[in-house]
Every structure is written in structure tokens, then in C-alpha cells.
Amino acid sequence: MQIKDRYAPSPTGLQHIGSVRTALFDYLFARSTGGKFILRLEDTDQSRCEERFVQNLYDTFRWLGFYWDEGPDVGGPSAPYVQSERREIYRNYALELIEKDRAYYCFCSTERLDKIRQEREAAHSSQTGYDRQCRNIPREEARRRADGGEPCTVRLKIPLGERDAPVTRYHDLLLGDIEWKNSDVNPDPVLLKSDGFPTYHLANVVDDHLMEITHVFRAQEWLPSTPLHIIMYEAFGWTAPEFCHFPMVVGTDGKKLSKRHGATSIDEFRNQGYLNEALVNYVALLGASYEEGKEVYSLGELAERFSLDKLNKAQAIFDYKKLEWYNGVYIRMKSDRELAELCQPYAVTAGLFGGPAREPSEEQRNLFIRAMPLIRERLVYLTEAAPKLGYLFSEPALPPVEEFIPKKADLTAAVDLLRRARDLVTSLAEAESDEDAEVRVKEYAEANGVKLGDLLMPLRVAITGARVSPPLFGSLRILGAEKALVRTDRALAALTRQPG
Numbered sequence: 001m002q003i004k005d006r007y008a009p010s011p012t013g014l015q016h017i018g019s020v021r022t023a024l025f026d027y028l029f030a031r032s033t034g035g036k037f038i039l040r041l042e043d044t045d046q047s048r049c050e051e052r053f054v055q056n057l058y059d060t061f062r063w064l065g066f067y068w069d070e071g072p073d074v075g076g077p078s079a080p081y082v083q084s085e086r087r088e089i090y091r092n093y094a095l096e097l098i099e100k101d102r103a104y105y106c107f108c109s110t111e112r113l114d115k116i117r118q119e120r121e122a123a124h125s126s127q128t129g130y131d132r133q134c135r136n137i138p139r140e141e142a143r144r145r146a147d148g149g150e151p152c153t154v155r156l157k158i159p160l161g162e163r164d165a166p167v168t169r170y171h172d173l174l175l176g177d178i179e180w181k182n183s184d185v186n187p188d189p190v191l192l193k194s195d196g197f198p199t200y201h202l203a204n205v206v207d208d209h210l211m212e213i214t215h216v217f218r219a220q221e222w223l224p225s226t227p228l229h230i231i232m233y234e235a236f237g238w239t240a241p242e243f244c245h246f247p248m249v250v251g252t253d254g255k256k257l258s259k260r261h262g263a264t265s266i267d268e269f270r271n272q273g274y275l276n277e278a279l280v281n282y283v284a285l286l287g288a289s290y291e292e293g294k295e296v297y298s299l300g301e302l303a304e305r306f307s308l309d310k311l312n313k314a315q316a317i318f319d320y321k322k323l324e325w326y327n328g329v330y331i332r333m334k335s336d337r338e339l340a341e342l343c344q345p346y347a348v349t350a351g352l353f354g355g356p357a358r359e360p361s362e363e364q365r366n367l368f369i370r371a372m373p374l375i376r377e378r379l380v381y382l383t384e385a386a387p388k389l390g391y392l393f394s395e396p397a398l399p400p401v402e403e404f405i406p407k408k409a410d411l412t413a414a415v416d417l418l419r420r421a422r423d424l425v426t427s428l429a430e431a432e433s434d435e436d437a438e439v440r441v442k443e444y445a446e447a448n449g450v451k452l453g454d455l456l457m458p459l460r461v462a463i464t465g466a467r468v469s470p471p472l473f474g475s476l477r478i479l480g481a482e483k484a485l486v487r488t489d490r491a492l493a494a495l496t497r498q499p500g
């Protein structure tokens, strides 16, 4: 039998870490078993679904770099893959369940249902859900009323025993055997709404069956829905798929990951300058472990290693620091050219190339590529390239005089040091390498009896505009002697203009 799993989001929000983790496990499971991975849009709650969230879904997965084999945008044998385009299908299945006496028409008005809820609240009752008033209307009478146009919904008849409530059982691939007393299951949930739209439960079960889904993976927040679904499969006489409910993704405080903890949508991580590979690698480890001692995996390596016995039962704690670490790891794997390409969109937005949204010229692009070795080791986010490298693209603002003065020195000493350093600028800009530059500076410092640090500090400020900056020697080589001298002289002029 062909293995098929599906990612079935409702486009009611941006794609976030938890849902992407489900999709990634779907993808990895399909890849590791030679199966198919399907995308199905569950947009039955039309009031909450928006087109921009559908676009966000496509954008997110294109960026993340793993995609479905069948879906609304790529087609496939079970099309359409959007539930609002399958409306007609569901109605007949709801009627089939009525025929089988496993569902019934409900004529209760919203007002009545609201009233029950309010009365229960006032009485502090623990009872929730429908009171099953319409369950006992004789089938013929109910059908007559429905055919006559009386507004109605269709509800699932949860089997209830006379004395001991029956139990619904299923085997979860991760959690093992699960049992629900039917009396604890949502009392007769709506399957078909009065506007003819199916609810999640009906559309989900019918589609999983029609699309021949063999494995349903979803987060544990869906656990209460599963007995309902099992009851429906059984009522239709269909074989239920295998279920596997993943542990929740939580923050370090053990609570469900949310805005309170930090970024949760993939868009936010992307805008912050995360690499897709870092996110995919980290998300793949949320609730799974692959090989002892190995933390860095490409998508291909994950697909080779993934299997259900790699999943953990414990909650998956989302650690922002760890994700940051992964970002650094992937940044350091990139060549200069690749890294520059990744950083470029952020640098364009930041105006690095001469103004907001300005694309780099050929010359600027080459400069940007050459500058990557200066920042690669310390870069955590792709967004940091522009602020770190601004001084290479335009003259930095001249910092306040105090910035030029080394510890335990005064302005006169700083001016003297900068003058001495000036003598070295051309030589350093022409050095072959950092090592070569170091030898040149050391020799000079020794011959002139100055401390290496004191000599270079005012020069760094003059060249980069700050005491803390990317490596000075590399910066001098990239900038070239001519520009570096202009900056040094500019600084000297400013320092000597000061009174005293």
C-alpha cells in the first residue's frame, strides 16, 4: 500500500513553528518510506480564513525548501485539495450517516444553544457541549422537517451505552493504546452546519478517507478530536488511518510556545535574519532525536534518518539560544559568495548600498563579497552584515574625540599615536595577509617603543568609526591605502583642531 500523509492547515494565520514541525515530519516520513506528502487546505471556517495566509503558506515552504508532492498549487490525483472546493462531497456523507442512524438532524437555534451555555455557567456546571435534545426526534419526522426547509445542522451520534458508557479505543504510534469513555467525548458534535458547510471533523475524516491517507500526524492539542474521528470511521465502515500525535512545542517555562516567548511565525524568523537550513535543522529536532552526538543535519540527512521510533514523548522545548547557535553554524558553512547573496536582501533594505532599497552596483557587490571573511565568524543573523560593514561603503561619522584616546593616555598622546599609525597605513593596506600585517605592525611598535594595542586603537576608530569593529587589518586591505589615509587625516585634523 502506498504510504500517504498530509499537512492539513487552516489558513487562519501565519505559518508558525508548531505547524511547520508537523509539515516537516510529514515530509520526512513520506521521504523515508517512499510515500507521498500531501497539502490540503482546511478552509471550512470561511470567516477566519484569508487569502494572504494561503500565500504565506506557499511562500514559507518555498523558502524553507521542502514541498508537498500533491496540493492545491501542484495538483494531483485527489484534486481539489481545498475543502471549500469540495463542499458538495461532504453533504452526501453527512446524509449517509443519518441513513445509518449514526447522525441526526438538529433543529436547535443558536439562541437556544447560547441559553444552555449561559445557564450552565450561572450554575457553575461542569457540563459542556450539546444537551442532545434533538437526538430523540424520530428519524422520519426529522427528515420531513429538514426537507421542508427548517434550518438545521447534522450532528454525530456518539454511541452511548445504557449503563456503562462504551469506550473508544485506538492505538497511537507514539503514545500507545488510548482509551476514551464516550461520555467524555464531545457530545454529538456538529458535522454539517446550517449553511451547508462541513465542520472540521466531517471534512477532515471524509478527505483523509477519499485521499487514501494512511498516516495522520498532528500535535497533541488534537487528541480530543481523535475519538470522534475513530467513531466516524467506524460509522462509515472505513478503515481509520494510523494516528500519531506529536508532543507540544513549549517555551522554557513549559507553556505552549506563543508570542510571549518570542518569535513564533516563520516570517518573523526570516525577517530577523535566520537561514532556512538552520530553522529546518532545529525544527526537525523538536521532539525527535536521530544520532547520538550529531546535531547538524541537512534535509537529505534527516530524510535518510527519520523514522517514527526517533520521536520523543516528552514536550519539545523551544530554545531560542540553540536556534541562534544553528544559525551561526550554517553561516560559517557558506562561501563568501553564498553568504553575501544571503545577506544582500537585508543589506538592501537597510540602505547599505546608498539609500533605502537601493540594489548594489557591480563594484559594491564585489566589495560586499570580499568583506564576508571579516564578519563570518561573528555573525549571528544575516541582518547584522549591513550595520557591521557600513564603514566600508561610506565614510563613517567621526566619533567624539574621547573615543580615540587609549586608556591611561590623553589627547596629545592619542594624536601622537595616530600620526605614527598613519605611517603604517599604506604598508598595512598592501600586506599579503593578516599574519603579514601583524609582523609589520609588531616590528614598527618594537622599533618605536609603543604598545601594539595603543598604536592600533586610534587607527581603528579613524578607519571604522568605532572602537569595536570587524578586524582592522582586513578592513585596511579591502578599503585600500588611499581611502584609509583620507580617513586617518580626517581624524587627525579633527583631533588637532581641539583646544589643548
Ligand code: GLU
Residues within 6 Å of the ligand: 008, 009, 010, 042, 200, 204, 217, 218, 222
Ligand atoms: N485543520 C487542522 C489544523 O488546522 C488539521 C488538524 C489535523 O491534522 O487533523 O491543524
